[in-house]
Amino acid sequence: QKEVEQNSGPLSVPEGAIASLNCTYSDRVSQSFFWYRQYSGKSPELIMSIYSNGDKEDGRFTAQLNKASQYVSLLIRDSQPSDSATYLCAVISLNPGAGSYQLTFGKGTKLSVIP
Amino acid sequence: DGGITQSPKYLFRKEGQNVTLSCEQNLNHDAMYWYRQDPGQGLRLIYYSQIVNDFQKGDIAEGYSVSREKKESFPLTVTSAQKNPTAFYLCASSNAGSYNEQFFGPGTRLTVL
Numbered sequence: 001q002k003e004v005e006q007n008s009g010p011l012s013v014p015e016g017a018i019a020s021l022n023c024t025y026s027d028r029v030s031q032s033f034f035w036y037r038q039y040s041g042k043s044p045e046l047i048m049s050i051y052s053n054g055d056k057e058d059g060r061f062t063a064q065l066n067k068a069s070q071y072v073s074l075l076i077r078d079s080q081p082s083d084s085a086t087y088l089c090a091v092i093s094l095n096p097g098a099g100s101y102q103l104t105f106g107k108g109t110k111l112s113v114i115p
Numbered sequence: 116d117g118g119i120t121q122s123p124k125y126l127f128r129k130e131g132q133n134v135t136l137s138c139e140q141n142l143n144h145d146a147m148y149w150y151r152q153d154p155g156q157g158l159r160l161i162y163y164s165q166i167v168n169d170f171q172k173g174d175i176a177e178g179y180s181v182s183r184e185k186k187e188s189f190p191l192t193v194t195s196a197q198k199n200p201t202a203f204y205l206c207a208s209s210n211a212g213s214y215n216e217q218f219f220g221p222g223t224r225l226t227v228l
Contacts, residue, residue: 004157032214043205043219044158051214088157092214098171103148103217105157 002027002093006106014114019076021109023089026070031101032092033065035074038108039085048074079113086110118142119220121206126225128193128200136191136223138206147189148207148217151175158205164189165211193225201227 036044086108150158160173178197
């Protein structure tokens with residue numbers, strides 16, 4: 001059973017600080033990694049994707065991937081109250097039985113940015 | 116205006132009834148997916164379809180059925196055999212392949228009375 005683990009939080013940071021969200025995954029051959037943001041009562045919104053080791057920056061967001069450690073993280077710089085949401089880590093792995101790729105989600109980390 | 120639509124937004128069902136949730140996309144994506152989300156839980160895959168007229172069971176397919184007669188549409192039926200159907204149902208779509216991002220519709224919240 002492929003697993004994606006996240007600290008459920010809540011993670012509280014003051015406005016303007018850096019929020020650091022972490023995720024580990026069990027399948028060594030996972031190929032693609034995503035971060036989704038989900039506001040309460042809404043559907044997930046894709047905010048970052050990363051496919052190779054290292055850092056990927058997009059505005060205030062930086063995704064970091066370390067395949068050797070099976071670890072992916074999301075940094076949010078200059079955190080704003082509007083960033084308060086649950087952040088879902090998702091990993092694509094091959095399902096050999098079905099011959100297709102499946103996305104496995106962590107349970108999410110709830111982030112609260114305090115004004 | 117490209118996107119994924121789901122209807123209805125809220126659905127109430129009596130025990131023993133089958134209900135069908137609609138999902139339509141105009142993104143020209145080959146693959147479509149149904150997930151279920153329970154409070155405080157991650158998303159769990161119910162069914163997915165890579166091409167028209169073909170679909171596969173996900174991790175929690177029991178009590179659900181799907182069809183994929185058109186590329187744009189992937190309806191989900193929640194049958195009376197589903198023991199605990201109250202949940203938030205999310206439809207997603209993507210291009211096929213291991214690098215392609217999934218995008219979600221707004222969801223349907225199903226409550227069994």
